[in-house]
Amino acid sequence: MTDDVKNRVMIFIDGSNFYHSCKDSFSIHHYNVDFIKLINLLVGNRMLVKVRYYNASLDRGMDAEKYWGQQKFFEYLRKLPGFEVVLCRMRKDRNKSGNISFAVKGDDINIASDMVGDAYENIYDTAILISGDGDFVPAIKRVQKIGKIVENAYFVVSFSNHLKGVCNKSVEINKEMINKCIKKSDK
Numbered sequence: 741m742t743d744d745v746k747n748r749v750m751i752f753i754d755g756s757n758f759y760h761s762c763k764d765s766f767s768i769h770h771y772n773v774d775f776i777k778l779i780n781l782l783v784g785n786r787m788l789v790k791v792r793y794y795n796a797s798l799d800r801g802m803d804a805e806k807y808w809g810q811q812k813f814f815e816y817l818r819k820l821p822g823f824e825v826v827l828c829r830m831r832k833d834r835n836k837s838g839n840i841s842f843a844v845k846g847d848d849i850n851i852a853s854d855m856v857g858d859a860y861e862n863i864y865d866t867a868i869l870i871s872g873d874g875d876f877v878p879a880i881k882r883v884q885k886i887g888k889i890v891e892n893a894y895f896v897v898s899f900s901n902h903l904k905g906v907c908n909k910s911v912e913i914n915k916e917m918i919n920k921c922i923k924k925s926d927k
Contacts (some may be wrong), residue, residue, distance in 0.1 A: 745827050747786040750864035751779060752851050754871035755795030760893040761872065761895035766918055775820060777921040782868050782893055782911065789864050790852060793817050796828045826850055828875055852879035855890075866885040869907070874900030880907060 762768050779791060795814075800807040814825050828847045856879050866889040869876060880890045880903075881922050892907040894900075896914070904910045 746865075748789045748863070749783050749786045749868060750789045750858060750866075751791040751868045752855055752868065753791065753793045754847060754851060754869075754873060755793050756847060757871045757873060757898055759795075761898045762912070762918070765895050765897045766915060768918070768922070771809070772923050773918070774815065774921050774923045775823070778913075778917075781832055781917060781920065782870075782891075786866065788822055791820070791823045792820045792826055792851075793823065794826045794828060794851050796847065797879065803856075844909075848873060848875050852876060855879050856882050859886055859888045861866075865889065866891060870913070872895075872898035872903065873899050874902040877906050884908070 759769075762773065775791075779788065797814075798807045798810050814827075817823050819826050826847075828850060851869070851871070852875075855869070855876075858864060859867070859882075867883060868882075869880070870889045870893045872894045873889045883890055884906075890901055890906075891909040891911065893911045893913050894904065896912060
């Protein structure tokens with residue numbers, strides 16, 4: 741066995757960041773991404789332990805079609821080997837002019853908590869964080885303090901220099917990589 745094969749990898753996906761980055765960078769919907777292909781590109785010859793995808797359910801009352809499309813996507817992810825969907829809370833706010841906005845709440849703290857907890861429980865050797873959010877830096881430093889490796893997979897449109905600078909390795913999810921991971925049409 742090579743050292744790469746012995747290296748246990750766990751992947752933490754910031755779902756909202758992933759969705760908006762795919763849409764803004766490549767004008768594609770994250771539903772069109774074959775997550776198995778993407779994960780295989782990121783993991784390489786190492787051993788995948790688990791993938792956690794963090795997001796929140798949309799408001800069914802605002803748009804039932806989008807809600808059910810998202811639920812179908814979550815079910816797709818749950819059926820993938822080693823995948824876990826962690827649902828957080830969707831906060832709904834109405835401003836003074838009556839416009840409604842939504843924000844995923846609790847995803848960052850769940851990712852950070854799981855990343856640190858799983859590191860201390862020695863579940864992985866390398867964490868791959870798919871996000872561009874610099875708020876993860878303290879959790880990453882804590883994980884690295886006990887000898888774990890943290891890699892960052894990011895999109896140019898949403899990356900943080902601070903996050904990139906702290907991680908042991910950074911990989912840009914670019915057009916070439918995404919093109920290798922587009923789902924083939926079922927038709």
